[in-house]
Amino acid sequence: MEHYLRNLPGSLYGADKSAVANKMAENNAILLLLNGQDDGTNPAGEMMGQPLYQNEIQVEGHSWYINQDYTHRDATFEEILHMVHDTGIGVDGNGGLPGALPDFQAEIRAAQENALAENLWGIGQAEWIEELTAENSLSQEYLASVIDAYYGLWGAWSESATHGMWGLYVAKTREEIPTEDPLGAALTSKFFHPYLTYNARIDADFEGVFSLRFASDLPYTHHAQYLKDVTLTGSHDSGVRVNQLDNRITGNSGSNTVVFSGDSSEYTVQRDGDEVVVTDNTSDRDGVNTLVGIEKLEFTDQTIEL
Structure with missing residues (x-):
């Protein structure tokens, strides 16, 4: 939730999200963290x-995350976005709560209606679409499909080479959204950060090198490539x-190495108190x-101990 509510300077609807946060409080927004799964x-x-639900939460570095286990797929981005959308941004139509951003919701609604009409979203899910229509949650589910793809949550899903969100959305990755769903793509930069702004605490049982750089042989990097602030935990x-x-x-309390992409001569290393700043030139x-x-810096030509 911190990520969704962090201001995005220069954006049309997200430059100051305090009104959204305040509206969530007025509308009594509640997140229920529950045992088990949604069954x-x-x-x-x-x-x-x-x-x-517990079984729909992935912790960075945990086996569910590393293996991108879709039996325990990460639903946190979807469900928390639903709460922000329902109680903060606001939803038009029957049963919707008054929101802080009716103009943004109008754009979301227009994109959702276009996606449904053009068979870009809700693909093959006629009965589900009827249920969503009855409960006025079409725009919320549509936006969640867009944002899940935007943050790489379906890039590793192996049951479709082209579609995300269980196959019901036409785009699987961020790169595909502008081509496949231009109206959906237009929503992202108006409120959502291009990277994940929270501090990701890597699971204490993780061993090895956690990659923030996309690699096709590391399924989790479809998602991890958007992280920028991480803390290793454990020993x-x-x-x-x-x-x-x-x-x-x-x-963490062990010996930790940060891995870079080039030779050491291509970087500037500076100490600033307890911090070391490494700048790629x-x-x-x-x-x-x-x-x-951090104890070591690993470059392509040598490893330097700090």
């Missing part, structure tokens, strides 16, 4: 609020491979990385 067996799921001697963003990386490659509690 109807937990009676707490009938309580007032937005449910998010394993783990590492982090940086991406092109300006990363902030914090080590090649543009659009490894960015500026602020490191805390």
Whole structure:
């Protein structure tokens, strides 16, 4: 939720999200963190609020995340967005709560109606679409499909080479959205950050190098490529491979290595108190990385101990 409500300077609807946050409070927004899964067996799921189930939460570095296990697919982005949309942005039509951004909702509605009419979303789901229509949740489910693809949550899904969100949305990755669903693509930059703004705490059981750079042989990097602020937890001697963003990386109690893409001569390394700042002098490659509690820097030509 912190990610969705963080201001996006220069954006049309997200430059100051305080009105959205305040409207959520006025509308009594509640997130229910529930045991089990969404199978109807937990009676707490009938309580007032937005449910998010234990078996639909992936922690960065956990096996469900690393393997992109879609039997435990990460529904946190979808469900929390539903809460922000329903109680903060606002939903037009019957039963909708008054929101802070009716103009944005009008654009979301127009994109959703176009996607449904052009068979870009809701593909092969006529009965489900009828249910959503009756409960006035078409625009919420549509936006969640767009944003899930935007943040790489369906890139590793193997049951379709082209479609995301269980096959009902025409785009699977961020790169595909502008071509396949231009109106959906237009929504993203008006409210949503291009990267994930929260600090991702890597699971304490993770061992090896956690990659923030996309690699086709690492399914989780479809999603992890949008992270920029990570903290290693636990005590394993783990590492982090940086991406092109300006990363902030914090080590754990083990010996930690940060991995870069070029030779050491192509970087500037500076100490600033307890922090080490590593700047890539090649543009659009490894960015500026602020490191805390890191013991080694691994370049393509050598490894440097700090």
